[in-house]
Amino acid sequence: MEAVRLTAFRRWAGVPRWVRAVVVAAVCVFAYGGIVHLGDLLGVRPGGPGPSIPTWLMVYFTALTVFDPLAALLLALRRVEGLLLGCAVLASDAAANGYANYVLDTAPGVTPGRVGQAVIAVLALALIVAAPRVAPWLHGPLRCARTPGRPAGA
Numbered sequence: 046m047e048a049v050r051l052t053a054f055r056r057w058a059g060v061p062r063w064v065r066a067v068v069v070a071a072v073c074v075f076a077y078g079g080i081v082h083l084g085d086l087l088g089v090r091p092g093g094p095g096p097s098i099p100t101w102l103m104v105y106f107t108a109l110t111v112f113d114p115l116a117a118l119l120l121a122l123r124r125v126e127g128l129l130l131g132c133a134v135l136a137s138d139a140a141a142n143g144y145a146n147y148v149l150d151t152a153p154g155v156t157p158g159r160v161g162q163a164v165i166a167v168l169a170l171a172l173i174v175a176a177p178r179v180a181p182w183l184h185g186p187l188r189c190a191r192t193p194g195r196p197a198g199a
Contacts, residue, residue, distance in 0.1 A: 056122070056123050057123065060123075060182050061182070064178075064179055064182045067172075067175050067179050068120050068121075068123075068179065071116075071117075071120055071128075071131055071172060072117045072120050072121050074135075074168055075113045075114065075116045075117035075120070075131060075134070076113070076114065076117045078109065078113040078134075078138070079109070079110060079113035079114040079117065082106055082107070082109040082110045082113060083110045085106060086106075086107055086110055097149070098145065098149065099149075102141060102144070102145060105137070105141055106141070109134065109138065112130065112134050113134060115127075115130065116130040116131040116134055120183075123182075123183050123184050124183060124184055124185050125180050125183040125184065125185035126185050127183075128172075128176055128179060128180055128183055129176075131172055132169070132172055132173050132176055135165060135168055135169035135172055135173075136169045136173065138165050138169070139162060139165045139166040139168075139169045142158070142161065142162035142165055143162050143166070145158065145162075146158040146159045146161075146162045147159070147162075
């Protein structure tokens with residue numbers, strides 16, 4: 046167990062605190078999102094998608110029960126694929142929730158769903174803006190040849 050803990054610490058050695066903070070925040074967002082979408086799928090979350098939701102949208106929200114935790118895991122493992130998946134998940138989730146809350150929901154004014162959609166949209170924008178500065182610090186086939194702050198070949 047101690048070896049696993051040391052490996053996890055070494056994985057993040059030399060990475061600036063702000064990058065760690067962005068990744069930890071994103072991991073928390075995706076873990077929470079996975080729980081929310083699982084709750085929707087199981088029907089245990091009040092205010093979740095109703096029976097009138099189109100099948101394609103329900104399939105998408107069901108897929109997020111896999112993609113949210115996968116993005117969290119890949120980011121925790123310091124993989125650039127997690128960052129790319131996370132950006133795609135948040136942007137598409139904001140769009141899907143926008144459709145559900147503005148097209149399907151005809152209630153006037155501000156609703157809890159619309160507030161949630163706005164939060165998801167802000168999180169998507171924040172991660173997309175941060176991604177180019179975070180990506181070079183992550184590992185994966187798309188990373189830069191040289192990690193910032195480290196000599197070439199390190």
